[in-house]
Amino acid sequence: RKEVEQDPGPFNVPEGATVAFNCTYSNSASQSFFWYRQDCRKEPKLLMSVYSSGNEDGRFTAQLNRASQYISLLIRDSKLSDSATYLCVVILLNQAGTALIFGKGTTLSVSS
């Protein structure tokens, strides 16, 4: 099983749609969780941190389920500008130091 798994998509949705991405992680000792957004030929940018209590920022809601070891991202009222690749990132602190584990990303395409 891969350490962090995401459905690569692409998810093709119309403007205004609600879309949800999931990400599963295999190491129960994982400590921190994030969603990043990466536009084509650009660096990833932090979208939001993910907590068990949930985290909402405008049209974006992220949720962590530790028991099931998955992270979700919900985007409401999709905009054309939301088209990007969304990366799930897990941080694991172990004896060797900090391990930063990326999912391969989920591609979202929003069309008019």
Add this chain to the structure above:
Amino acid sequence: GAVVSQHPSWVICKSGTSVKIECRSLDFQATTMFWYRQFPKQSLMLMATSNEGSKATYEQGVEKDKFLINHASLTLSTLTVTSAHPEDSSFYICSARYRAGGNTIYFGEGSWLTVV
């Protein structure tokens, strides 16, 4: 949020030469920095983890003698691609862990390397 600056943004070099890329955390101390490579339409690939004051930890398949990483201070890590070849042409990105900020990872802007 915290800022990570990477330089240069674009570099073209001749085959066989060496190129240095700098990664700086501008407003926080980064004990851990990460270096990635990304080929077109592919995922980020972790090359190495750089810890301040110690040797970098390289991922399997990454040649440590070819990709030299130095993390001499809490705000600067450098990646040197030695004896570059055209197949080294890629997008190189660094990131830094902002420990005081909940372990959030911030990325540099990336460096496009083209070896001709």
